[in-house]
Amino acid sequence: MLSRTADHLFWMARYMERAENVARMLDVNYRMSLLPQSANDIERQWRAALDTMGQLERYEKGGGAYQPLEVMRFMVLDRQNSSSIYSCLRAARENAHAVRGTLTSELWETTNATWIAMRSFNQVGLEGDGASEFFEWVKFRSHLSRGVTVGTMLRDESLHFIRLGTFLERGDSTARLLDVKFHELSTSDKHDDAAEYYQWSALLRSVSAFEIFRRVYRDVITPTRVVELLTLRRDMPRSLACCMEEVYELLQRVSNHRSAETERRAGELAASLRFGRIDEIFEEGLHEYLTAFIESIADLGNQISNDFLVPVVAQPESQSQQQTL
Amino acid sequence: MSATQFFNEMTDFGGGVRPHYEKFSDWLQTTPPQRLADKREAADALFHRGGITFAVYGEAEGTERLIPFDVIPRIIPAQEWVDMAAGLRQRVKALNAFIHDIYHDQEILKAGRIPAEQVLNNAQYRPEMKGVDVPGNIYAAIAGIDVVRAGVGEYYVLEDNLRVPSGVSYMIEDRKMMMRLFPELFAKYRVAPVEHYPDLLLDTLRAVSQKGVTNPSVVVLTPGAYNSAYFEHAFLAQQMGVELVEGRDLFVDDGHVYQRTTQGPQKVDVIYRRVDDDFLDPLAFRADSMLGVPGLLDVYREGGVTLANAIGTGVADDKSIYPYVPDMIDFYLGEKPLLNNVPTYMLRKKEDLAYTLENLGDLVVKEVHGAGGYGMLVGPASTKEEIEDFRKRILAAPEKYIAQPTLSLSACPTFVERGIAPRHIDLRPFVLSGKEVRFVPGGLTRVALKEGSLVVNSSQGGGTKDTWVLES
Numbered sequence: 001m002l003s004r005t006a007d008h009l010f011w012m013a014r015y016m017e018r019a020e021n022v023a024r025m026l027d028v029n030y031r032m033s034l035l036p037q038s039a040n041d042i043e044r045q046w047r048a049a050l051d052t053m054g055q056l057e058r059y060e061k062g063g064g065a066y067q068p069l070e071v072m073r074f075m076v077l078d079r080q081n082s083s084s085i086y087s088c089l090r091a092a093r094e095n096a097h098a099v100r101g102t103l104t105s106e107l108w109e110t111t112n113a114t115w116i117a118m119r120s121f122n123q124v125g126l127e128g129d130g131a132s133e134f135f136e137w138v139k140f141r142s143h144l145s146r147g148v149t150v151g152t153m154l155r156d157e158s159l160h161f162i163r164l165g166t167f168l169e170r171g172d173s174t175a176r177l178l179d180v181k182f183h184e185l186s187t188s189d190k191h192d193d194a195a196e197y198y199q200w201s202a203l204l205r206s207v208s209a210f211e212i213f214r215r216v217y218r219d220v221i222t223p224t225r226v227v228e229l230l231t232l233r234r235d236m237p238r239s240l241a242c243c244m245e246e247v248y249e250l251l252q253r254v255s256n257h258r259s260a261e262t263e264r265r266a267g268e269l270a271a272s273l274r275f276g277r278i279d280e281i282f283e284e285g286l287h288e289y290l291t292a293f294i295e296s297i298a299d300l301g302n303q304i305s306n307d308f309l310v311p312v313v314a315q316p317e318s319q320s321q322q323q324t325l
Numbered sequence: 326m327s328a329t330q331f332f333n334e335m336t337d338f339g340g341g342v343r344p345h346y347e348k349f350s351d352w353l354q355t356t357p358p359q360r361l362a363d364k365r366e367a368a369d370a371l372f373h374r375g376g377i378t379f380a381v382y383g384e385a386e387g388t389e390r391l392i393p394f395d396v397i398p399r400i401i402p403a404q405e406w407v408d409m410a411a412g413l414r415q416r417v418k419a420l421n422a423f424i425h426d427i428y429h430d431q432e433i434l435k436a437g438r439i440p441a442e443q444v445l446n447n448a449q450y451r452p453e454m455k456g457v458d459v460p461g462n463i464y465a466a467i468a469g470i471d472v473v474r475a476g477v478g479e480y481y482v483l484e485d486n487l488r489v490p491s492g493v494s495y496m497i498e499d500r501k502m503m504m505r506l507f508p509e510l511f512a513k514y515r516v517a518p519v520e521h522y523p524d525l526l527l528d529t530l531r532a533v534s535q536k537g538v539t540n541p542s543v544v545v546l547t548p549g550a551y552n553s554a555y556f557e558h559a560f561l562a563q564q565m566g567v568e569l570v571e572g573r574d575l576f577v578d579d580g581h582v583y584q585r586t587t588q589g590p591q592k593v594d595v596i597y598r599r600v601d602d603d604f605l606d607p608l609a610f611r612a613d614s615m616l617g618v619p620g621l622l623d624v625y626r627e628g629g630v631t632l633a634n635a636i637g638t639g640v641a642d643d644k645s646i647y648p649y650v651p652d653m654i655d656f657y658l659g660e661k662p663l664l665n666n667v668p669t670y671m672l673r674k675k676e677d678l679a680y681t682l683e684n685l686g687d688l689v690v691k692e693v694h695g696a697g698g699y700g701m702l703v704g705p706a707s708t709k710e711e712i713e714d715f716r717k718r719i720l721a722a723p724e725k726y727i728a729q730p731t732l733s734l735s736a737c738p739t740f741v742e743r744g745i746a747p748r749h750i751d752l753r754p755f756v757l758s759g760k761e762v763r764f765v766p767g768g769l770t771r772v773a774l775k776e777g778s779l780v781v782n783s784s785q786g787g788g789t790k791d792t793w794v795l796e797s
Contacts, residue, residue, distance in 0.1 A: 004585070005568070099569075108375075116374070
């Protein structure tokens with residue numbers, strides 16, 4: 001398969017997954033901001049969310065207030081913000097468009113239809129109940145595109161590179177979410193059991209893990225268990241362990257004469273999660289652990305680009321020419 | 326122009342329905358207009374979701390528009406197509422022979438049938454191609470020949486497209502759409518299929534690979550996702566099951582062309598290129614091209630790869646060469662042309678220029694190198710100012726223009742805002758030349774949606790119709 005094609009497939013999947021994760025992140029924040037708490041806490045949460053998504057500085061420059069609606073408008077609709085859901089869905093669609101011939105028509109049409117619907121969504125849609133509904137819609141469209149991908153694409157390299165993008169992005173996102181939320185919840189102004197319960201359960205819900213937590217632990221929600229579930233549980237589909245296991249396996253499938261080192265690094269990371277212990281993670285410090293993990297993901301992303309895809313350089317601008325019809 | 330002055334595809338000059346439209350006409354009369362309107366809307370939504378779009382120049386980059394699709398088919402009786410097909414085959418054979426000749430012995434110039442300077446000084450003539458042999462002497466493996474019907478129904482070739490003719494994907498999508506919207510019509514008519522075009526194309530491309538290549542690897546080269554015809558490039562690559570590449574995916578090494586893949590470099594044997602000559606190789610042509618492959622021309626000249634179409638075909642579809650195609654048919658094939666040429670005034674000739682300037686209001690004037698309906702004057706449809714404006718442009722550089730009588734193009738009933746009304750149409754059949762000349766019956770019918778308009782180009786607001794060639 002063409003390296004550029006693989007590159008577009010990989011990024012199409014990453015952007016779709018990113019749109020979903022931004023929606024999840026905003027959703028959990030929005031739900032938490034509805035709980036009784038100090039204005040200070042609310043502001044802190046939104047700042048932390050923006051920070052996680054790498055957008056705090058830009059938002060501050062824009063002088064926006066730390067109000068749910070305003071931050072959400074920025075993270076959902078802002079065209080200049082490359083991490084907004086609008087931008088992610090556009091990028092997913094642009095990448096799909098560039099390789100539409102490689103996609104099944106169902107997958108292409110799903111991606112294109114998502115983008116067409118996104119274009120007609122506006123700020124009014126975020127008011128009232130709109131925000132939660134919209135986040136549900138984004139998640140649903142992402143589920144749909146993943147389902148169409150798995151259900152219709154030929155199981156060859158093209159599928160593998162799509163899946164690589166999905167799991168690499170998801171691992172990164174779960175780590176970031178956990179990092180910011182754990183810090184926030186363990187340092188918030190007031191500590192009462194009820195508030196803590198709601199906040200941790202909101203976090204679990206945001207990664208579709210609330211019911212899973214109950215089934216796995218059959219016990220009360222504690223921060224340690226939440227972290228264990230989202231890092232080390234291999235059967236939890238959004239955990240770091242699960243994502244890395246998929247990445248490692250996919251890399252073995254697409255293996256080429258240059259990729260041995262990349263496979264080794266992915267395997268090492270997957271093994272460390274597979275055989276890791278939660279108390280060791282806390283001994284090292286969760287924040288330090290997650291920071292190192294996020295760096296490893298970035299490193300793997302670069303390795304994959306260099307071995308298989310289009311190495312990261314400035315892309316030439318398109319030249320237009322006429323084809324008469 | 327009054328309704329009786331042009332040939333109507335569905336009704337004869339007495340107002341009666343032509344035999345091949347009878348069943349359709351009956352169906353139309355029993356179909357409520359609302360159903361047609363609903364179906365057209367459904368078609369738009371489906372085309373939109375499928376991203377079956379066309380980028381329009383002069384608008385913001387990335388602007389994608391639907392080509393309006395008309396739900397009333399253009400129907401061609403079996404015998405008419407048989408006759409037209411023979412004419413197309415003859416024409417394309419002669420054009421390929423001409424291109425081979427002018428890059429080799431130039432017999433037709435020596436014989437004085439075409440003025441040598443007309444060919445050799447033409448901007449589209451590529452001296453780089455002199456003496457280069459291409460497989461099977463096929464230069465235009467894919468040709469789009471624009472055919473119109475005028476007067477009392479005779480066909481004329483309006484223009485030959487031998488560089489990167491586009492539109493074939495719409496021919497296929499229109500058929501799929503019609504079958505989806507109105508399956509009952511296909512039970513009433515035996516319509517010749519067109520959906521196998523990509524198979525014929527792949528076969529043709531493989532047939533023009535270099536000698537000694539077994540199991541040739543074919544790619545489609547596109548300028549990229551922002552090109553106006555990108556949908557078609559992606560469509561054809563997908564339908565043929567070959568890679569869609571951009572210039573940056575290819576490189577030249579040791580006399581061959583390779584594509585960069587996830588498993589390392591892989592050799593490419595045939596490039597169906599949808600990139601213009603000028604952009605193909607920055608080392609040979611436009612140095613600022615980022616769409617091409619550095620070194621491609623050298624490999625090509627040495628026979629390391631096939632380009633379809635070949636470099637330098639533009640000289641044969643130039644509007645200044647068009648008037649000589651009947652001479653080519655006579656010269657190379659010793660045959661009489663089966664398809665008419667439109668009488669053409671070449672404004673570099675004094676007497677033609679004088680005649681044209683006197684009759685601007687009745688003529689169509691075109692730029693010799695123009696395409697896509699840009700830069701042309703349709704006298705009868707223009708205001709005095711527009712005509713005077715164009716007169717100045719002609720006087721500034723008469724050699725850049727040709728003029729033709731305004732043909733009263735045939736019209737086909739078309740579903741428009743106010744119901745069903747005749748609109749002018751043309752036809753672009755796609756002619757494939759490999760081991761033999763092949764095509765799917767019919768082609769792309771384009772329709773000028775504006776009342777009275779003769780310009781069918783999609784860039785000028787034209788639409789398309791499904792084209793039915795009936796099986797005998």
